[in-house]
Amino acid sequence: MHTTAASPRRWTFWVIAFIALLWNLIGMAFFVMQVRLTPEMLAAMPAAQRAVYAATPAWINIVFGVAVVSGVLGAISLLLKKRWAVPLFLVSLLAIVVQLLGAYAVTPVWQSSGAAGLALPVMLVVIALYLWWYARDAAAKAWIS
Numbered sequence: 142m143h144t145t146a147a148s149p150r151r152w153t154f155w156v157i158a159f160i161a162l163l164w165n166l167i168g169m170a171f172f173v174m175q176v177r178l179t180p181e182m183l184a185a186m187p188a189a190q191r192a193v194y195a196a197t198p199a200w201i202n203i204v205f206g207v208a209v210v211s212g213v214l215g216a217i218s219l220l221l222k223k224r225w226a227v228p229l230f231l232v233s234l235l236a237i238v239v240q241l242l243g244a245y246a247v248t249p250v251w252q253s254s255g256a257a258g259l260a261l262p263v264m265l266v267v268i269a270l271y272l273w274w275y276a277r278d279a280a281a282k283a284w285i286s
Contacts (some may be wrong), residue, residue, distance in 0.1 A: 154276040154284060158219040161272050164211035165233075172209045176202055187254035201240055208236035212269070219276055222285045230273040237269050 183191055215229030241262045244250050250258065279285045 147224045154218075156179040157275060161219060161275075162213070162216035164268065165209060165278070166217045168209040170211055172202075172205055189249070191249045193244075193253050196245060197244065201247070204236050204240040204243065208233050208240055208269075212272070213235065215272065215276065219279070219285065224285050225281050226285060227241050227273070227280050230269065230276045234266070234273050235244070236250040237265050241266070250254065 178194065183194060186194070207229045214234035215226045215233055218224075218226035218229055276285070
């Protein structure tokens with residue numbers, strides 16, 4: 142199969158774009174679960190986790206929402222081969238960084254999870270950085286327009 146500079150390698154582009162959408166939809170599900178926590182669900186959590194939720198200001202949840210919505214829209218844009226994916230993935234990346242820095246600065250998340258709790262945040266940043274880079278690369282190669 143012949144590919145040109147303006148066409149992506151079919152299977153890798155589509156696989157990455159589809160996985161990006163699934164990944165960001167999972168993030169959206171976690172966001173919805175977090176903002177819909179009932180008092181009963183909160184009471185069932187360990188005390189350390191309850192303390193983190195109690196100390197989380199609304200702006201961190203808003204930034205979380207921005208991160209997941211822009212990530213989902215970025216993945217959809219990538220699937221539609223639209224350049225909008227680049228700024229949308231950048232917004233998602235920046236929102237993730239702000240959310241994580243905010244959470245570690247104003248909540249007792251460090252006390253409840255310690256250094257082991259950094260694995261997921263670091264993974265989130267790395268994946269968001271990769272998706273932004275991939276969209277930029279796809280745009281530079283004219284795979285998306």
